[in-house]
Amino acid sequence: MIGYLxxxxxxxxxxxxxxxxxxLFLVHLFPGGPIKAMLGQRATPQQVAxxxxxYGFDQPFYVQYIKWIGQLLHxxxxxSNKLNMSVGALIxxxxxxxxxxxxxxxxxxxxxxxxxxxxxxxxxxTVGDYVLTGVSFLGYATPTFxxxxxxxxxxxVDIHLLPPFAPQGTSVGQILSQPKALILPVLSYAxxxxxxxxxxxxxxxxxxxxxxxxxTARAKGASERRVLWGHVFRxxxxxxxxxxxLSLPTLVAGAIFIEVVFNYPGMGLAFYNAALNVDYEVLLxxxxxxxxxxxxxxxxxxxSYAVLDPRVRYS
Amino acid sequence: xxMIPPPGAESGQQLGRSATVVEPTSAPDGAGPLTAAKPRSMxxxxxxxxxxxxxxxxxxxxxxxxxxxxxxxxxxxxTNQVNTNLNDTLCPxxxxxxxxxxxxxxxxxxxxMLGGQTSLEVGFAAAIVAVLFGTLYGAFSGFVGGIVDSFxxxxxxxxxxxxxxxxxxILSVVFHPNTIIMVFIIAVFYWLGVARLVRGETLTLRxxxxxxxxxxxxxxxxxxxxxxxxxxxxxxxxxxxxxxxxDSIIILAGLGFLGLGVQPPATDWGDMLSGGLTYLQSAQNxxxxxxxxxxxxxxxxxxxxxxxxxxxxxxETRLQRR
Numbered sequence: 001m002i003g004y005l006x007x008x009x010x011x012x013x014x015x016x017x018x019x020x021x022x023x024l025f026l027v028h029l030f031p032g033g034p035i036k037a038m039l040g041q042r043a044t045p046q047q048v049a050x051x052x053x054x055y056g057f058d059q060p061f062y063v064q065y066i067k068w069i070g071q072l073l074h075x076x077x078x079x080s081n082k083l084n085m086s087v088g089a090l091i092x093x094x095x096x097x098x099x100x101x102x103x104x105x106x107x108x109x110x111x112x113x114x115x116x117x118x119x120x121x122x123x124x125x126t127v128g129d130y131v132l133t134g135v136s137f138l139g140y141a142t143p144t145f146x147x148x149x150x151x152x153x154x155x156x157v158d159i160h161l162l163p164p165f166a167p168q169g170t171s172v173g174q175i176l177s178q179p180k181a182l183i184l185p186v187l188s189y190a191x192x193x194x195x196x197x198x199x200x201x202x203x204x205x206x207x208x209x210x211x212x213x214x215x216t217a218r219a220k221g222a223s224e225r226r227v228l229w230g231h232v233f234r235x236x237x238x239x240x241x242x243x244x245x246l247s248l249p250t251l252v253a254g255a256i257f258i259e260v261v262f263n264y265p266g267m268g269l270a271f272y273n274a275a276l277n278v279d280y281e282v283l284l285x286x287x288x289x290x291x292x293x294x295x296x297x298x299x300x301x302x303x304s305y306a307v308l309d310p311r312v313r314y315s
Numbered sequence: 316x317x318m319i320p321p322p323g324a325e326s327g328q329q330l331g332r333s334a335t336v337v338e339p340t341s342a343p344d345g346a347g348p349l350t351a352a353k354p355r356s357m358x359x360x361x362x363x364x365x366x367x368x369x370x371x372x373x374x375x376x377x378x379x380x381x382x383x384x385x386x387x388x389x390x391x392x393x394t395n396q397v398n399t400n401l402n403d404t405l406c407p408x409x410x411x412x413x414x415x416x417x418x419x420x421x422x423x424x425x426x427x428m429l430g431g432q433t434s435l436e437v438g439f440a441a442a443i444v445a446v447l448f449g450t451l452y453g454a455f456s457g458f459v460g461g462i463v464d465s466f467x468x469x470x471x472x473x474x475x476x477x478x479x480x481x482x483x484x485i486l487s488v489v490f491h492p493n494t495i496i497m498v499f500i501i502a503v504f505y506w507l508g509v510a511r512l513v514r515g516e517t518l519t520l521r522x523x524x525x526x527x528x529x530x531x532x533x534x535x536x537x538x539x540x541x542x543x544x545x546x547x548x549x550x551x552x553x554x555x556x557x558x559x560x561x562d563s564i565i566i567l568a569g570l571g572f573l574g575l576g577v578q579p580p581a582t583d584w585g586d587m588l589s590g591g592l593t594y595l596q597s598a599q600n601x602x603x604x605x606x607x608x609x610x611x612x613x614x615x616x617x618x619x620x621x622x623x624x625x626x627x628x629x630x631e632t633r634l635q636r637r
Contacts, residue, residue: 018473029489141616143565145572146609157600225591253480275488290478
């Protein structure tokens with residue numbers, strides 16, 4: 001187990017290296033360099049040169065990289081001149097709100113996806129299965145933001161039941177105090193994820209149902225109920241855990257679109273505004289944080305999988 | 316190119332001229348091609364399975380319809396998509412404008428055709444670029460193996476752990492993409508998954524006798540990859556390519572929706588939806604701004620997903636029969 005863990009962590013460090021180099025490289029892609037992007041098109045060459053020197057962009061790439069990594073390790077993610085606040089503070093302000101959206105959406109989608117996927121596998125090739133398969137195909141083919149638009153059209157414009165905007169406010173408490181406004185963002189976020197979980201659960205349960213251990217369980221007289229819940233369900237749930245870790249990028253991506261559709265004041269909306277304003281410090285800092293979260297998510301998923309399934313760590 | 320050996324004779328056909336080298340291992344089939352019916356190609360057999368899937372055939376029909384609608388449509392249903400017409404701003408559907416007009420007075424049906432052209436072109440092109448590059452990369456990495464493979468695969472790992480949509484947004488901000496650059500921005504991330512899949516496939520293929528034989532007779536790496544590995548992985552590759560088209564269209568729509576997609580005067584379905592968002596929140600019911608482009612995206616992507624699923628079934632049958 002320790003050996004597996006060490007190998008896995010070493011791999012992660014290599015991946016982290018590539019990712020950080022690429023992210024810093026992104027900054028240099030801005031037309032005229034990052035300083036030109038920051039100061040605007042009318043900046044004089046003297047000003048650009050001055051700030052290039054001030055920010056260290058006139059140094060070789062590897063020096064910049066080492067300095068930047070040093071700053072990152074000290075928790076300094078940069079400073080947004082456009083918002084006049086540090087990127088760290090911006091994340092501290094917006095991340096909790098995004099987490100609310102992501103966690104609520106994921107929980108809702110799992111609450112539907114797991115039981116319905118299980119139902120589909122048990123009752124496969126029945127009308128119910130086909131209908132639910134149709135729904136998940138719809139989920140795959142529908143862009144997240146369009147789900148949001150449709151829900152707004154139906155529930156806000158047509159029947160005036162729910163507000164078309166997400167809850168507004170700077171703190172988590174303010175967001176949670178407007179549960180009615182949270183319904184549509186969470187639902188549209190959950191729909192696309194539901195497709196993912198239910199599809200996966202269905203195939204996972206179907207795979208497990210034909211395994212030898214199921215035959216053994218049946219042979220020794222376990223009831224169908226016990227086979228399903230005691231054996232198949234638990235084993236299928238395990239792969240969902242891995243999938244959860246691996247889908248972090250999907251979760252982040254979904255959040256951006258939902259936050260833009262509903263004007264939800266989270267990290268996704270902040271990132272989007274930073275993109276429109278070419279606020280490269282925010283773009284860079286957010287990308288690094290999201291990447292870190294993804295890599296840690298993958299690592300956690302792998303490790304938890306190894307803990308749950310002894311075959312993984314010995315292979 | 317896509318021929319596979321007849322059942323039981325894994326080596327003969329692929330090797331062509333050098334078939335005699337491994338002839339002894341497949342002795343019982345030596346006379347196979349002469350006595351038995353001509354072995355059908357993998358694509359042919361795949362097509363037979365595919366053709367039985369009514370849903371997939373309907374999907375192909377749907378794609379053909381959408382393509383005709385976008386490219387032949389403008390010749391029949393003529394609209395002005397060059398100049399804005401402020402008299403018609405947000406006009407509801409009527410005889411003159413079947414699906415109404417958008418906020419700049421463009422006819423929605425005509426807009427749907429124009430945007431569809433972009434969506435389809437970028438979707439197909441990005442899928443082709445990503446799958447082509449990913450296939451070559453994955454096949455090379457898997458075939459060469461060893462430390463090169465580890466290095467190349469860590470790059471793929473790194474790419475896959477970047478939140479792709481965030482980097483794609485940054486790239487769109489940087490480049491203000493036209494249609495061609497857009498293709499590459501989308502493909503930049505999509506090839507990673509393909510590379511990983513094809514590499515996995517290559518790992519099993521490279522141990523086959525016919526690939527080993529190429530090595531023994533001194534064939535180059537490129538020959539093994541292009542003539543033997545890729546043709547035998549073609550099933551996986553085609554299935555991936557089909558899903559890639561659907562995914563690319565969705566990514567493009569997402570960027571268009573954020574206002575970061577192709578630049579005006581070009582438009583795409585996602586771009587049309589972004590106009591819809593603004594007016595949706597004005598409490599008036601401008602449904603014709605969001606339904607047509609939204610359902611166009613869904614129909615296209617669902618069709619490609621169905622086709623991809625059917626293709627997967629078709630090629631898996633091939634595996635079972637072998």
